[in-house]
Amino acid sequence: xxxxxxxxxxxxLISSLxxxxxxxxxxxxxxxxxxxxxxxxxxxxxxxxxxxADDTIAELTKNLSEPAVNYPRVTYLADKLKGSSMSxxxxxxxxxCAELCEASEANKREACLALFGGVxxxxxxxxxSLNKIxxxxxxxxxxxx
Amino acid sequence: MMVGExxxxxxxxxxxxxTQMRHRMLLKRFKCESHVAGxxxxxxxxxxxxxxxxxxxMDMEMPVMNGLEATKELRAMxxxxxxxxxxxxxxxxxxxxxxxxxxxxCYEKPLTPEYVTSILQEINDN
Numbered sequence: 571x572x573x574x575x576x577x578x579x580x581x582x583l584i585s586s587l588x589x590x591x592x593x594x595x596x597x598x599x600x601x602x603x604x605x606x607x608x609x610x611x612x613x614x615x616x617x618x619x620x621x622x623a624d625d626t627i628a629e630l631t632k633n634l635s636e637p638a639v640n641y642p643r644v645t646y647l648a649d650k651l652k653g654s655s656m657s658x659x660x661x662x663x664x665x666x667c668a669e670l671c672e673a674s675e676a677n678k679r680e681a682c683l684a685l686f687g688g689v690x691x692x693x694x695x696x697x698x699s700l701n702k703i704x705x706x707x708x709x710x711x712x713x714x715x
Numbered sequence: 716m717m718v719g720e721x722x723x724x725x726x727x728x729x730x731x732x733x734t735q736m737r738h739r740m741l742l743k744r745f746k747c748e749s750h751v752a753g754x755x756x757x758x759x760x761x762x763x764x765x766x767x768x769x770x771x772x773m774d775m776e777m778p779v780m781n782g783l784e785a786t787k788e789l790r791a792m793x794x795x796x797x798x799x800x801x802x803x804x805x806x807x808x809x810x811x812x813x814x815x816x817x818x819x820x821c822y823e824k825p826l827t828p829e830y831v832t833s834i835l836q837e838i839n840d841n
Binding site: 596657 | 730731732736737740741744774776778824827828
């Protein structure tokens, strides 16, 4: 029964996040790839995503604080973060990364800084959401053992 | 991926770990053996060391050597297998440049089961 409640809680959380546009169908597809042979695939993928995103955002922070912005590097990092976010199903995060990518390709410093603020805000929301999902996934996994 | 009864061996050339994990699991669902290279140079080195693959899923933007350069190099080396460009950038542009580099097709990433089915069909048709 506890397991059923946890699954329901997880499904309701995911549904709510999708209603808000924080997650999209790509997250459902990711979750659908989890199987008995890889029962912690979702949790592991979330861990990898958050670790990579932390590093990429740290490097973006450094690059965008330089007097002379290395726009090709910023473009590459924003595109990488966009791709990673798309793969985890982080729709709003991917969208704002795409906008940052465009601003960087156009060498628009002020737009980059404003959009990077947006990246940080969306990442904070996505990070909290994914951590909640990971906690529930882990609890479901522990409940099965 | 299975084409007929033959197991397909895929090389995922991708620098993002999340996408690597996702694509590996997806290909496993289609009973495909996959290997990962973190950039174009690693992919080229694999082929030069004698590794053999039926299909290469090639990301566009990667450090050290990008997907377009790696695609051109693989074709110059004589690789005749299927190369599929994978991109998170503008798809029409990516299709054009990957085609010019020698790829067989190009898809948006992350790949979906429908895309993999389509890729499998392309391999089957060839």
